[in-house]
Every structure is written in C-alpha cells, then in structure tokens.
Amino acid sequence: MTTPREILKRFNVRPSKKLSQSFLVDVNTIHKIAAAGHVTSEDVVVEIGAGIGVMTKDIARTARQVIAVEIDPGLIEILQDQLAEFPNVEIYSGDILKFDFALKSSQYKDKLKVIGNVPYNISSPLIFHLLSYRSVINNFTLMLQKEVVERLVSPPGNKHYGVPSVLLQMYADVQRLFDVSATCFYPVPKVASSIIGGVFREKPLVELMDEVFFSRLVKASFAQRRKMLTNNLKNAKFLEEMSDADIMSALHDAGIDGKRRGETLSLPEFGRLSNILKYRLTNPR
Known part of the structure; x- marks a missing residue:
C-alpha cells in the first residue's frame, strides 16, 4: 500500500495555509477513524475533506456510495488517480459549507453518514450546517480541534459548556471518541485534535414550539x-x-x-x- 507521505511526495503536494491544510498521514489513525464511522454496505457516506483519498479508500471498500468532498481544486486530479478503481466514489469539488445534503439524500434515497477531517477554521460553521440538514443525516464522525470537541460534548456547569454545546446536544447524541496526536499530521499543527461521534435524534430532546x-x-x-x-x-x-x-x-x-x-x-x-x-x-x- 502506498503511504500518504509517498502520495504527497509523488504529486508534489504543498499544504495550503489559506485552506488550513494539514494532511493526516498516520495510517493507523486513518483506519481507526474510518472504523469509528461503523460504515456498512448499505451506507451512503459524505466524506468531508477527502484530501488525497487515503481515508476515502477505506470507506469505499465497505460503503454503498461515497461522495468525497474536497475544496482544493489542486487535489481533484490526485483523487481521480487514487480512486479510479472505486466505481462507488463520486468526487465533489467544492465547499462543504455550500454542499446540499438533502439533494444527495434524495438522489440515493437514503439518509447520509458524514465522516471527515474538518479544517479547523470552519468547525463551528460546519456544525451549524450539519444541524440545518439533520433530517437527512443519520450520524457523523468528525475530526475537529480538541478544544472544539470539548465544547460540543460538555455538560452544564463546565467552563466549556456554551452555545454550540446546547444547540448540538438538543438535536444529537454526541460523544468524544478519542484524541489524535499532532504528530499524525503533515505539517504538524499547533493544536491537538479529537474525534467526535454523533447521532441526530428523530426529535429534539425537548419538544420545542419554535x-x-x-x-x-x-x-x-x-x-x-x-x-x-x-x-x-x-x-x-x-x-x-x-x-x-x-x-x-x-x-x-x-x-x-x-x-x-x-x-x-x-x-x-x-x-x-x-x-x-x-x-x-x-x-x-
């Protein structure tokens, strides 16, 4: 198997500071995140930040369909090369914050699973974007900044408990799954990362008038x-x-x-x- 570092070297990929790019290069961690998504042969998965396609392959080996979303146009050719053997992968070049989950759910006639390595500069907007499409998303497994995950899963009375905690937990059952060392990335980020898993509720925890x-x-x-x-x-x-x-x-x-x-x-x-x-x-x- 070609390693992530070898793919980056082969295609002369230089991480974009503008896009806050930091590639996950530790293969064991990639497998662990993909496994945490509990993907089955019936699932339609939207992968956020497909990058160079290493985790995409892991998911595609099991899933019915994968929509690999990548905002960097410079990586699309690499994804096409790396994922050519997988007919069940659709590469979507664009911004995940503008991605229409409802359209894809309708196209594949199923609720979606969301898995991905989220750029830290869009963590909060992404969570609210997912919330707005929660009726067509079954669950999510996301890598976010450790501090963000702490806020999202925090209980009342904790210093991390705030607006994101309340709004997400009202509509989803969430848990922090595990941490990811900064040394698993290239380039090494200045912040720690964690994986959050969540299942959207059929109804809010409390029935709301508005x-x-x-x-x-x-x-x-x-x-x-x-x-x-x-x-x-x-x-x-x-x-x-x-x-x-x-x-x-x-x-x-x-x-x-x-x-x-x-x-x-x-x-x-x-x-x-x-x-x-x-x-x-x-x-x-």
Whole structure:
C-alpha cells in the first residue's frame, strides 16, 4: 500500500495555509477513524475533506456510495488517480459549507453518514450546517480541534459548556471518541485534535414550539457568560416586548432562578424556558 507521505511526495503536494491544510498521514489513525464511522454496505457516506483519498479508500471498500468532498481544486486530479478503481466514489469539488445534503439524500434515497477531517477554521460553521440538514443525516464522525470537541460534548456547569454545546446536544447524541496526536499530521499543527461521534435524534430532546426562537434564547443566555441569566435576557432584542416582570415570571414558571448563569442550565431547562417565553410573547396577557 502506498503511504500518504509517498502520495504527497509523488504529486508534489504543498499544504495550503489559506485552506488550513494539514494532511493526516498516520495510517493507523486513518483506519481507526474510518472504523469509528461503523460504515456498512448499505451506507451512503459524505466524506468531508477527502484530501488525497487515503481515508476515502477505506470507506469505499465497505460503503454503498461515497461522495468525497474536497475544496482544493489542486487535489481533484490526485483523487481521480487514487480512486479510479472505486466505481462507488463520486468526487465533489467544492465547499462543504455550500454542499446540499438533502439533494444527495434524495438522489440515493437514503439518509447520509458524514465522516471527515474538518479544517479547523470552519468547525463551528460546519456544525451549524450539519444541524440545518439533520433530517437527512443519520450520524457523523468528525475530526475537529480538541478544544472544539470539548465544547460540543460538555455538560452544564463546565467552563466549556456554551452555545454550540446546547444547540448540538438538543438535536444529537454526541460523544468524544478519542484524541489524535499532532504528530499524525503533515505539517504538524499547533493544536491537538479529537474525534467526535454523533447521532441526530428523530426529535429534539425537548419538544420545542419554535426552534429559531430556542436558538436565539440560548445565544442570549450566553451573551455575557459572567452575567446573571435575568440580566442577559433583559438585554435581549427579541424579548424587548416583554417587561422585566414578564421575564421574571417566565423564569419562575420554568423553575429557574434568574440569578443563575446560562452555563448552569440543562437542556430540559433551556427547552422549557424557550417554550414558556415563546407562548407568553404570542399570547400576551
């Protein structure tokens, strides 16, 4: 088997700083990530950041279909060369943040699995992009910056718990699978990496009256982390029609002490408060 380093050397690949490229070159880690995706012969897999196609091959040996997404046009020819033996691989040259998961799900008449090595500069936008397509995505296995994974899987009361934690965990069951040493990459990045695995729920953890409103509430609650929840909500634009007394009343009915900080609220508490506030706004007394 040709190693990742040999492929890079053969095609004279120079990592792009602009694209935050760092190639995963440790073969054992590549196999481990692919295995963590639990790909079956029935699966349609979207691979993010196919690079030079080493992990793509691993996935393609099992999957029904692989859509290998790569933003760097300079790597497409390499992918075509490396993946020529796999008729079940479609190479997609483009930005994953503009990728239409619903279109591919419809084309292959199945929900998708997502696996990939995500460029660290698009970690948060990508998570929100996946969330917007969660109805057509079954699960995901992603390599992200270790610090980002810590935030995404963090429980309430933890310093890493924040907006991404709440929004992702409301719609997905997530877990940190394992860490990846910086020495597994070329060039060696300055940050550590971790693998996160997640399964999108059929329904949110809490039934929500309005998901957009819920998202706004979560963001407002963390607007200033050190402030009490009451103060953050009083300053929220989308709640400006409510008086301070109305907000305090809603908190009371949700069983939440307004003196608490947003970082202490559980997902059920956020969901309950969102529904009460939404109801009060649409049904003023």
